[in-house]
Amino acid sequence: MITRRTALMGAALAAMVIAAPALADDLKLPRERVELVAPPFVHPHDQIAKDGPKIMEFKLTVREKEVVIDDNGTKMQAMTFNGSMPAPMMVVHEGDYVELTLVNPETNTMPHNIDFHAATGGLGGGALTHVNPGEQTVLRFKATRPGVFVYHCAPEGMIPWHVVSGMHGTIMVLPRDGLKNAEGKPLHYDRIYYVGENDLYIPKDENGKYKTYDSPGESFGDTIEVMRKLIPTHVVFNGRVGALTGKNAMTAKVGETVMIVHSEANRDTRPHLIGGHGDYVWETGKFNNPPAKDLETWFVRGGSAGAALYTFRQPGVYAYVNHNLIEAAELGATAHFKVDGEWNNDLMKQVVPPGPIPPAKSSAIDATVLTR
Numbered sequence: 098m099i100t101r102r103t104a105l106m107g108a109a110l111a112a113m114v115i116a117a118p119a120l121a122d123d124l125k126l127p128r129e130r131v132e133l134v135a136p137p138f139v140h141p142h143d144q145i146a147k148d149g150p151k152i153m154e155f156k157l158t159v160r161e162k163e164v165v166i167d168d169n170g171t172k173m174q175a176m177t178f179n180g181s182m183p184a185p186m187m188v189v190h191e192g193d194y195v196e197l198t199l200v201n202p203e204t205n206t207m208p209h210n211i212d213f214h215a216a217t218g219g220l221g222g223g224a225l226t227h228v229n230p231g232e233q234t235v236l237r238f239k240a241t242r243p244g245v246f247v248y249h250c251a252p253e254g255m256i257p258w259h260v261v262s263g264m265h266g267t268i269m270v271l272p273r274d275g276l277k278n279a280e281g282k283p284l285h286y287d288r289i290y291y292v293g294e295n296d297l298y299i300p301k302d303e304n305g306k307y308k309t310y311d312s313p314g315e316s317f318g319d320t321i322e323v324m325r326k327l328i329p330t331h332v333v334f335n336g337r338v339g340a341l342t343g344k345n346a347m348t349a350k351v352g353e354t355v356m357i358v359h360s361e362a363n364r365d366t367r368p369h370l371i372g373g374h375g376d377y378v379w380e381t382g383k384f385n386n387p388p389a390k391d392l393e394t395w396f397v398r399g400g401s402a403g404a405a406l407y408t409f410r411q412p413g414v415y416a417y418v419n420h421n422l423i424e425a426a427e428l429g430a431t432a433h434f435k436v437d438g439e440w441n442n443d444l445m446k447q448v449v450p451p452g453p454i455p456p457a458k459s460s461a462i463d464a465t466v467l468t469r
Contacts, residue, residue, distance in 0.1 A: 101466035115363040117160025123273040124194060130154040132187035136266075136335055137347055137432075139358075142188040144285055145275040150192040153235070157184065158200040159209045159228075159250075161313055164263075165336040166331055167429065168463045173299055174313040175336075176207065176250065182291025182336030183360065184248070189240050190273045196237040198220075206312055208252050209259070213238065214400070215246035215268050223251040242271040244383035245402040249362050257324060257363070258317065261298060262386035265338065265362035267291060267402045272384055276406075284377060286356035286406060292368075292432060294361040294419065295336060296329040329364075332419065333429040341417075341432035346464060349409050351438025357417070358382075360402035368403070369394040369420040371435070372413070375405040394420050411445065412438040 129151050134140050144230035160180040163172055189195055197217075201209050210445075212221035216238040218226045226234050250256075250264035276284040284410050300308045300319035310316035323330070334341050341347060354376075375392035382402045390396075390421050397403040409415075419430035457462045 102242055114363050114465060122270075124152060126150060126152050126194065127194060128152045128154055129195075131187070133179060133182065133187065135155075135179070135181040136183055136186060136293055136314055138188045138288045139188060139289045139291055142271075143190075144271060146190040146273040150194065150420075153187075153189045154196050154198075155187055156198045156200065157211070157268040158377055159264075160203055161207060162248050163309075165337065166299070166333065170352075171299060171307045171331075172248075172309050173262070173297065174310050174316045176209070176259055176313055177263045178211075178250075178266055181292070182263040182295055182418070183362075184264070186266060186267040186291040186358065188271065188361050189268070189272050191240055191243045192236055192241050192273060193270075195268070196235065197226075198233060198235050199228055200233040203334045204371070205230045206314055207255075209250050209264070210252055211236070211248055212251040213246065213248045213268060215240060215242060215244075215270055217241065220251065223246075238270075242377070242383070243270045243272045243385055244381075245269045245358050245360070247360050247362050247381065247402055248402060258321060260362050261296060261324060262294065262313065262320075265360070266293065267326045267358055267360045269404075270384075276384060277395060279390075284388075284406060284418065285354065287353040288349055288356065288409055290375065291332050292341065292357060292359045293336075293432060294359065294364075294366050295331075295333050296361075296364050297331040297333065298323040299330045301330075319370050319463040329428065331429050332421075332424040334432045338429035346414065346433035346435040347417075349434055350435060351435045352410045354406055355434075357405045357407070359397055359405070361397055361399055366397050366399075366430075367394050367420040368397060368405070368416055370407060371416040371418065372411070372425065373407050373415055373434075376408055377406040379404045408437070409434070409436045411441055455469050 102152050157178040159268045160177045164175045210223045210226040212223035216222050226236050252261040273406035300323050325448045377388035378395045379388050380395045380403050415434040417432040424430045
């Protein structure tokens with residue numbers, strides 16, 4: 098068990114190691130305050146920058162809370178940014194400055210910070226953002242590399258536990274002149290969705306039942322024991338089994354191009370759209386690299402995010418899965434897209450519906466073959 102006192106002592110020692118200069122408001126640039134939204138949705142943004150660099154203001158508030166992760170009522174003590182798993186996706190343009198206010202309310206029990214894989218220096222900001230309960234801090238960094246990047250909590254001595262407890266999200270840095278294919282022609286999307294994959298490690302009691310806890314610290318020892326075996330009890334999209342299926346399915350229309358951003362902060366994953374493809378895919382998530390075309394399944398490395406564009410050509414319900422099918426079907430890594438529109442028989446047609454197998458027709462030739 099980790100108590101609040103133990104956790105805060107560790108955070109205090111870490112804060113003594115690196116002291117950062119105070120943030121000076123020395124940039125004479127326009128500011129834009131962004132209201133973040135919970136995944137799979139993404140806040141409104143321009144795909145092509147309309148003017149010069151800005152200071153993009155974001156706010157993340159740490160929420161430690163109990164969540165239900167499957168239809169059986171299994172609970173876990175989650176640690177989150179803004180209350181969602183994954184945390185919200187941020188969108189800026191290359192050359193913009195990201196200015197984040199990180200708030201850790203007094204009601205929490207753990208110290209927290211944030212490591213942006215898109216940032217340069219200071220452990221991605223982790224070294225400069227340690228906040229105890231009742232504290233907040235402001236971090237600013239320049240977005241210099243276009244792509245989609247993971248961010249996550251990274252407190253000293255507790256990084257993997259905080260990450261698999263829900264504290265990770267994604268930031269997308271768009272090129273100022275927009276996305277392009279390998280030939281330099283513009284690409285755009287009509288909708289964008291963010292799928293954050295979570296590998297979860299829920300302890301069981303001596304009877305094989307999932308345990309519950311009153312606080313994150315109380316769950317620490319048992320959870321670490323499960324984590325060290327590297328076998329997740331659940332692998333889910335957006336925080337729980339079924340978070341993006343059925344009535345929660347993502348939606349689109351035939352003819353629309355959809356951007357799918359997929360992150361996994363801890364383990365490798367293999368996104369696959371059943372009945373569709375990746376028309377253009379940035380497997381590594383970095384837009385300075387030309388996108389691959391026409392992929393059936395793409396590989397997102399642990400600790401990174403990937404991006405794919407697909408134009409839906411047929412209506413129906415599409416399953417979007419981690420193509421480790423055991424994890425998709427048995428552990429929860431499945432989402433749905435519900436697509437409206439007109440069916441195209443040229444792309445697919447049921448020529449003969451299912452029915453009884455007709456009796457075999459015998460012939461003189463058949464009889465000759467059988468007697469040889």
